[in-house]
Amino acid sequence: MYLDRITSTSDLKTLSPDELVELCAEIRTAVIEVVNGSAAGGHLGSNLGAVELTVALHRALDCPNDILLWDTGHQTYVHKMLTGRRHQFGRLREGGGLSGYPSRTESEHDWIENSHASTVLGYAHGLATAHRTLGLANRRVIAVIGDGAMTGGMAFEGLNNLGHSASDVTVILNDNGRSYAPTISLLSESLVKIRSNPLYMRRQRRFEAWNERLPVVGKLSALGLNASKAAIRTALEPQEFFEPLGVRYMGPFDGHDIAEIETAVSNAAEFAGPVVVHVLTEKGRGYAPAENDPIKKMHDVSGPFLASENAAPAEKAPVHKYTTAFSEALVKLGEAHSDVVAITAAMPDSTGLLPFRDRFPDRCFDVGIAEQHAVTAAAGMAMGGLRPVVALYSTFLSRAFDQANLDVGLHGQPVIFCLDRAGITGPDGASHHGVLDMVLMSKIPNMTMFAPSSYQELQQMLDDAYAITSGPSCIRWPRTNAPSVPDHMVGSGLNARKARSGSDVCIVGIGKMLSCAIDAAELLAADGIDAAVWDPRVVKPLDQKMLDDAATFSHVVTIEDGLAHGGIGTMIANEVRHASTQVDVLGVPTRYIPHGSADQILADLGLDAEGLAATVRRLLAPQHA
Numbered sequence: 239m240y241l242d243r244i245t246s247t248s249d250l251k252t253l254s255p256d257e258l259v260e261l262c263a264e265i266r267t268a269v270i271e272v273v274n275g276s277a278a279g280g281h282l283g284s285n286l287g288a289v290e291l292t293v294a295l296h297r298a299l300d301c302p303n304d305i306l307l308w309d310t311g312h313q314t315y316v317h318k319m320l321t322g323r324r325h326q327f328g329r330l331r332e333g334g335g336l337s338g339y340p341s342r343t344e345s346e347h348d349w350i351e352n353s354h355a356s357t358v359l360g361y362a363h364g365l366a367t368a369h370r371t372l373g374l375a376n377r378r379v380i381a382v383i384g385d386g387a388m389t390g391g392m393a394f395e396g397l398n399n400l401g402h403s404a405s406d407v408t409v410i411l412n413d414n415g416r417s418y419a420p421t422i423s424l425l426s427e428s429l430v431k432i433r434s435n436p437l438y439m440r441r442q443r444r445f446e447a448w449n450e451r452l453p454v455v456g457k458l459s460a461l462g463l464n465a466s467k468a469a470i471r472t473a474l475e476p477q478e479f480f481e482p483l484g485v486r487y488m489g490p491f492d493g494h495d496i497a498e499i500e501t502a503v504s505n506a507a508e509f510a511g512p513v514v515v516h517v518l519t520e521k522g523r524g525y526a527p528a529e530n531d532p533i534k535k536m537h538d539v540s541g542p543f544l545a546s547e548n549a550a551p552a553e554k555a556p557v558h559k560y561t562t563a564f565s566e567a568l569v570k571l572g573e574a575h576s577d578v579v580a581i582t583a584a585m586p587d588s589t590g591l592l593p594f595r596d597r598f599p600d601r602c603f604d605v606g607i608a609e610q611h612a613v614t615a616a617a618g619m620a621m622g623g624l625r626p627v628v629a630l631y632s633t634f635l636s637r638a639f640d641q642a643n644l645d646v647g648l649h650g651q652p653v654i655f656c657l658d659r660a661g662i663t664g665p666d667g668a669s670h671h672g673v674l675d676m677v678l679m680s681k682i683p684n685m686t687m688f689a690p691s692s693y694q695e696l697q698q699m700l701d702d703a704y705a706i707t708s709g710p711s712c713i714r715w716p717r718t719n720a721p722s723v724p725d726h727m728v729g730s731g732l733n734a735r736k737a738r739s740g741s742d743v744c745i746v747g748i749g750k751m752l753s754c755a756i757d758a759a760e761l762l763a764a765d766g767i768d769a770a771v772w773d774p775r776v777v778k779p780l781d782q783k784m785l786d787d788a789a790t791f792s793h794v795v796t797i798e799d800g801l802a803h804g805g806i807g808t809m810i811a812n813e814v815r816h817a818s819t820q821v822d823v824l825g826v827p828t829r830y831i832p833h834g835s836a837d838q839i840l841a842d843l844g845l846d847a848e849g850l851a852a853t854v855r856r857l858l859a860p861q862h863a
């Protein structure tokens with residue numbers, strides 16, 4: 239196999255065109271096999287579409303001397319295999335194995351550990367500025383952006399600054415149909431390829447200079463020449479977006495033609511200042527089920543799927559997910575209230591909005607990877623009389639906290655934030671753990687925040703949130719399956735619920751950690767320790783009845799799957815702690831948590847039933863000695 243012979247990027251430069259075709263086929267097979275064989279799943283479609291592009295870049299560049307930056311980071315599987323990590327690839331996204339994103343600890347080829355999209359042009363501008371300031375030459379900065387990342391505001395801010403500063407950066411716009419995609423003709427395609435040739439451009443500049451020196455008619459002739467060129471560009475080329483910002487545009491090129499991409503990247507290096515090389519790729523290329531998936535092109539998969547070329551993805555048994563509970567409840571809410579609208583940032587499928595979109599297509603808005611805009615737009619919708627539901631991953635909400643705080647909170651708008659993938663999420667690692675949302679959102683003065691512990695609780699809480707019109711509300715839930723409970727175990731309104739009575743210790747299980755608290759109480763009962771368990775349900779404001787009951791115990795233990803410092807347990811401690819009550823707060827430590835199994839990570843942090851029970855035993859040991 240050619241792939242097994244690639245130990246460094248320099249090995250790519252010895253392969254013939256036919257050998258490169260075979261190598262790309264082997265890479266696709268390896269990506270499919272590893273993602274299919276992993277319980278952790280992975281990003282399939284994006285990487286299948288970036289195979290030839292990645293190979294071409296590493297052939298055209300001198301990495302790691304040249305700095306190759308990736309946005310979004312989930313399209314770097316091929317990059318990892320070509321930069322000395324082929325034999326570790328089988329443990330992708332597993333604890334102790336390769337990260338699913340660039341990782342500075344894995345390779346000198348990885349500069350940024352990004353998965354939050356649209357950031358790479360800012361990094362590139364900073365690196366190019368550092369090179370110019372320090373007088374470093376012969377070191378290129380190449381930023382790959384795509385898979386929707388060009389819909390994010392930071393990308394446009396980066397482009398503006400690249401053009402304004404004339405930074406020497408080559409931007410590879412990987413256009414796979416999920417972002418900027420201009421319509422072109424064969425004639426315009428030929429024209430832009432001519433314009434991207436440095437030799438042609440040098441000759442053109444000499445001709446223009448000669449033309450302007452013509453006596454009498456020189457200036458008039460030059461004006462006519464420029465006007466003609468502008469007319470041709472406007473009529474035949476993609477909409478002029480980049481060049482008014484001071485960024486040269488080249489392309490589009492076939493992103494699956496290695497020789498064409500190599501030539502384009504080499505030509506881009508001949509120009510001073512920033513250059514965008516626009517390449518067209520097909521997401522999911524080479525794997526029929528991904529190519530035929532109209533929604534996500536098998537963007538990401540959470541577990542094994544059928545690897546047959548002509549087979550559809552394997553159907554999964556239905557499970558009770560929190561996201562499913564939200565999806566069902568939102569459609570019901572929309573049917574009951576015509577003012578309900580839904581907003582998301584490029585994730586209508588993953589956040590459960592597709593059924594709502596299908597039912598109410600004019601009331602569902604996908605703004606692209608633009609969380610800040612999503613939140614401020616929601617504030618405007620609320621001001622106009624609508625009831626917006628903003629559906630985001632917890633980790634991505636942190637990008638729009640300022641807007642949640644000042645655009646929504648300060649204005650007292652009844653926006654409902656619905657945060658999926660809250661808490662420790664597992665194989666996606668540090669950038670995707672949703673451990674900040676309770677710390678952040680609970681600090682917005684007039685925010686009401688819910689943490690459901692079951693399928694039915696989430697659905698009840700969406701109705702309760704709609705009833706709140708005096709300010710914003712927030713519901714956060716984990717990626718995991720949701721326990722299904724009978725009606726008598728479902729609360730309502732802003733009330734906490736006592737899940738278990740006891741006399742020795744009070745445990746407060748926040749959100750999904752309620753199940754952990756109940757299990758820990760059963761373990762403690764075997765030791766003769768009688769634990770009371772509360773489900774707070776609403777973590778802001780806290781139910782005074784729960785706080786008063788907790789204050790009757792000598793020991794209170796809170797457990798949450800968010801940051802312990804500044805989180806909900808800290809708020810409870812501030813309300814309950816006094817001379818006769820000791821409150822211990824269990825939660826995620828303030829550090830970056832690597833990828834791995836979510837359950838194992840929580841266990842390692844002592845945030846499972848056994849860890850919680852051990853903490854209680856330690857606290858009560860003196861009085862039970």
